[in-house]
Amino acid sequence: MIKINELTKEYYSGSERVLAVNNISLEIEDNEFLTIIGQSGSGKSTLLTILGGLSKPTSGSIIVDDLDIYSLSSKQLARFRHEYIGFVFQSFQLVNYLTVEENILLPLSITKIKDKAQKSLAEKCLASVGLAGKSKRLMTELSGGEQQRVAIARALINDPLIILADEPTGNLDTETSAAIMKIFFDLKSFGKSIVMVTHNKDYAKYGDSSIELSDGKIINQTGYTASRLHENKAV
Amino acid sequence: MKLHTITLQSIKRRKAKSLFLALGIILSVGSVVTLINVGNNVNKSIAEHLDEFGANIIVTPRTDEVNFNYAGINISSTSYQKNELTTDDALKIKKIKNGKNISVLAPKLLNIAKTDKGKVIVSGVNFSEEKRLKKWWKLTGNYPISKNEIILGNLAAEKLNLSIGGNIEISTSKYKITGILTETGSQDDEMIFMDLTEAGILFDKQNKVSFIEVAALCYDCPIEEIVAQTSAMLPGAKVTPIKQAIESKMSAIHSFELFALGISFVILLISILIVFVNVNASVNERTKEIGILKAIGFRDSHILKVIVYEVAFISIVSGFVGYLISMPATSIITPFLTMEGNSSNAFDFIYLPLAVGISVVVGIIAGIYPAIRATRMDPTVAFRAI
Incomplete structure (x- = not known):
């Protein structure tokens, strides 16, 4: 379970103080698919980066499996990201000079897992996203949809508990987007918790629950009980 | 991966x-x-080329006093020399560990001689080695090819009023002048040069040498090592590196x-x-x-x-x-x-x-x-x- 407690993130743009995330509290259950919707600049991606241990909040805490992740050292936080989190980005963020297989295996390059076992895992992940047989291709040889599938496979390779996706369909056409959303929906059956940021309200239906952000605050939520959306002063 | x-x-x-x-x-x-x-x-x-420009080590006998000298080398018959160098000593120097680094070995026998025209310093030399050691020598005439031929420094020629082709009597022997050195600016200008063996016979110092000039420089080994090796080879000799020459080369x-x-x-x-x-x-x-x-x-x-x-x-x-x-x-x-x-x-x-x-x-x-x-x-x- 992920507990977000009174989370605030502020930064300065020149001399102007910006509240990207404004006192948000909520809980995400294991194996839950949460979608976060909102307009550009509403704080969706910032919340995701804080959840992923990439950006320290100004105040508040994130508790994952009883672990306050921002009390960890930078080394421990990197390990947390490696073991708990799988990221999927809007622009795929694949390494262009690596092949499909090498991109997928990136998270395993810092482990002691043998090459043979790594390749076997890569094959399974590729098959699960429908890219079997394309392991030796370079990114330039793939369509946008295929690249996003590679990114999803990379997020799954080290079997993380949480998948954080930042507008994974943002750069894709409607048909490909639907196929990618189906993959995310299917991931639930592998026991993953999924947090997906999107500005497309239609995709919120894939999730178990959804929150809508505006100016860093939760302004709407579906699928939440009062106890799960615990004391949120901003609402 | x-x-x-x-x-x-x-x-x-x-x-x-x-x-x-x-x-x-x-x-x-x-x-x-x-x-x-x-x-x-x-x-x-x-x-390698600097080696050719003069000696950088002087080997002399150990002496107690200095009266009459050439470039710091005692040649006076009144001085007491505990040890004397021989032509064999000169050959021994070639046998040191760094013998291959010695390019010129020029033994000399110096003596003050009475001639029919006055006193002069005579230097017995090995002409072939001397020519290699003193590349700056310019000779009018020819180098001696027989034992009764000599060459003169220009001041000596002037002082003794001698010219090429002339003769000079040293002790009781007569010598023919085959060449005269142009001015060198050194003590060589005032000397007579003759064959080393002949000088030994003339002065009754067969196989004896007054000092040995050595031209040696080894690029990849220090000159001090050659000096030490020579000293060890010739315990009765004083081996002196000419600091100025070495320093300018280095x-x-x-x-x-x-x-x-x-x-x-x-x-x-x-x-x-x-x-x-x-x-x-x-x-x-x-x-x-x-x-x-x-x-x-x-x-x-x-x-x-x-x-x-x-x-x-x-x-x-x-x-x-x-x-x-x-x-x-x-x-x-x-x-x-x-x-x-x-x-x-x-x-x-x-x-x-x-x-x-x-x-x-x-x-x-x-x-x-x-x-x-x-x-x-x-x-x-x-x-x-x-």
């Missing part, structure tokens, strides 16, 4: 950038190794070394700047990639390794290529800078570790700051859409 896979694939698939980085290192390492190699060849050449050699060192330093500095700019630009270009790596759990040390491995790998290969280029370059350049006008084409493997070492040091010095900067990059850049 290991960290080095990222390094190798980055180099392989970003060929132009890797090549440009390598080229910067290859050219600088190649230039520096060539400069060092050529420098060594030139030093050897200078050392100074000539070291001045070229300093020049080469200075140029090498500038080349390496420029190379470090080129590599730094290149790696820094590469890190900037890879900001998103570094963000991704951090997002998927790479620690700072992993990011550092990815960058450093890449620079180190390119540096090692560049060092090797720089070495391969420097060897023929040395062969081409050396003849223009040495007096011999030729050089060996053989690859000297001593310079391989030097080339690779310089290359890696340049790469690491230039690459470490950009690599550290990469570890401090904000990983959230990976979330920004292109």
Whole structure:
């Protein structure tokens, strides 16, 4: 379970103080698919980066499996990201000079897992996203949809508990987007918790629950009980 | 898939950038190794040629007092000499460990002689060695070819009123003058030179020598060693290095070394700047990639390794290529800078570790700051859409 407690993130743009995330509290259950919707600049991606241990909040805490992740050292936080989190980005963020297989295996390059076992895992992940047989291709040889599938496979390779996706369909056409959303929906059956940021309200239906952000605050939520959306002063 | 896979694939698939980085290192390492190699060849050449300009070691018998001397060598019959040198002693010097580094061995027997025209210093010499030792001698006439022929210093000729073709009686023997030295500005101008063996007979000092002048300089071993070896070989002799001569020779050699060192330093500095700019630009270009790596759990040390491995790998290969280029370059350049006008084409493997070492040091010095900067990059850049 992920507990977000009174989370605030502020930064300065020149001399102007910006509240990207404004006192948000909520809980995400294991194996839950949460979608976060909102307009550009509403704080969706910032919340995701804080959840992923990439950006320290100004105040508040994130508790994952009883672990306050921002009390960890930078080394421990990197390990947390490696073991708990799988990221999927809007622009795929694949390494262009690596092949499909090498991109997928990136998270395993810092482990002691043998090459043979790594390749076997890569094959399974590729098959699960429908890219079997394309392991030796370079990114330039793939369509946008295929690249996003590679990114999803990379997020799954080290079997993380949480998948954080930042507008994974943002750069894709409607048909490909639907196929990618189906993959995310299917991931639930592998026991993953999924947090997906999107500005497309239609995709919120894939999730178990959804929150809508505006100016860093939760302004709407579906699928939440009062106890799960615990004391949120901003609402 | 290991960290080095990222390094190798980055180099392989970003060929132009890797090549440009390598080229910067290859050219600088190649230039520096060539400069060092050529420098060594030139030093050897200078050392070999400087050897030809006079003695740098004097071997004398141990004496108690100095009355009448030539260049500090006691030749007075009134002085008491505990030991005397012989022609065999001169030959022994050739047998020291560094005997091959002795280019000229010129024994001399000095004596004040009464002639029919006054007193004069006579020097018994081995003319063939003397000619090699004193390249500055210019002789009017010819060198003696028989034992009753002599040559004179120009002042001696003037003082004794003698000319080429004339005769002089020394003690009871007559000698023919075959040549007169042009002015040297040294004590040689006032002397008579005759064959060493003949002088021994004339002065009743057969096989005896007053002192031995030695021209030796070994580029890769100190002159002090030759002095020590000679002293050990001739315990009854005093072996003195002529400090001024040695220092001027070594100074000539070291001045070229300093020049080469200075140029090498500038080349390496420029190379470090080129590599730094290149790696820094590469890190900037890879900001998103570094963000991704951090997002998927790479620690700072992993990011550092990815960058450093890449620079180190390119540096090692560049060092090797720089070495391969420097060897023929040395062969081409050396003849223009040495007096011999030729050089060996053989690859000297001593310079391989030097080339690779310089290359890696340049790469690491230039690459470490950009690599550290990469570890401090904000990983959230990976979330920004292109």
